[in-house]
Amino acid sequence: MKLYIYDHCPFCVKARMIFGLKNLPVELIIMRNDDEETPTMLIGQKMVPILQKNDGSVMPESLDIVRFIDKSDGKPLLIGKTNPEINAWLAHVNSYINKLLFPCFAKASFVEFANPEARDYFRRKKEASAGNFFDLERQKIHLIKNISNDLKQLDKIIVKPNAVNSELSEDDIHLFPLLRSLTLVASIDWPNRVAEYRDNMAVLTQINLLFNSINSNEKPS
Incomplete structure (x- = not known):
């Protein structure tokens, strides 16, 4: 496949x-x-x-x-119950987080941005929906403070480092991608349980985190 x-x-x-x-x-x-x-x-x-x-x-x-x-193999893994608190947390964070992430994505060394035209394409599309990246960069300190505070709330909800609700569920499928994206942003304050969950899920899913992925030609996020 x-x-x-x-x-x-x-x-x-x-x-x-x-x-x-x-x-x-x-x-x-x-x-x-x-x-x-x-x-x-x-x-x-x-x-x-x-x-x-x-x-x-x-x-x-x-x-x-x-x-x-x-x-597909008759042995599903995502059999755990979902938690409304996780859904509410994600809904809250997703209401603002792209303002922080989009400018960081645009500066990172992703394969999909290998040529300038592809990077410019991303910038144009995302600025149309989220706002001018220069203006968003001016909000960065405030946005980092917001997500750091929200991660402290998430820290109280996480049950186990290998499954947010103690058993793998679709909540994990929704939560880990956001945490992975946030590893692109410098200066975030990661609470211990959130960081342990983030790192453990990266190993279990075999998906790299994004620390140190900023393009060397750009200023760090």
Whole structure:
């Protein structure tokens, strides 16, 4: 199977997680961020992740991919109950976090930004939805303070370092990608339980964290 992704994309991380958790092989294809032709050819629009199955059929939507792969061998891993507190925490953080993350993504050394045109494409698209990156950078200190405080609240909710609710569930699929993205941002205050969970999930899912991924030609985030 092939999984078409961007490395920075949290939705793509969701799809990647289930392959790592189940130790299943998958060929990762990282597209350029300005490549509209490939995803449009596969599913009729520019969207990731996209799973191409062994029979050649394709499937978009990260959670659909996660659920399909998890159940494909008859031995699902994501059987734990979800926690409304996790959902509420994510909803709150997701209301502002892209203002912090998008400018950091735009400066990082991701394969999808290998050429200037792809990096500029990302910047134009995200500035249209989140605001001018220069203006967002001026909010960085405030945003880092916000997420550091919110991580302290998350620290109280985490039950175990290998599953946020003690047993693997879709809450883990939603939570880890955000924490992974935040490893791109310097100066965040990581509480102990959150950091332990973040690091353990990186090992279990076989997905690298993003510390030290800022482009050497850019100022650190």
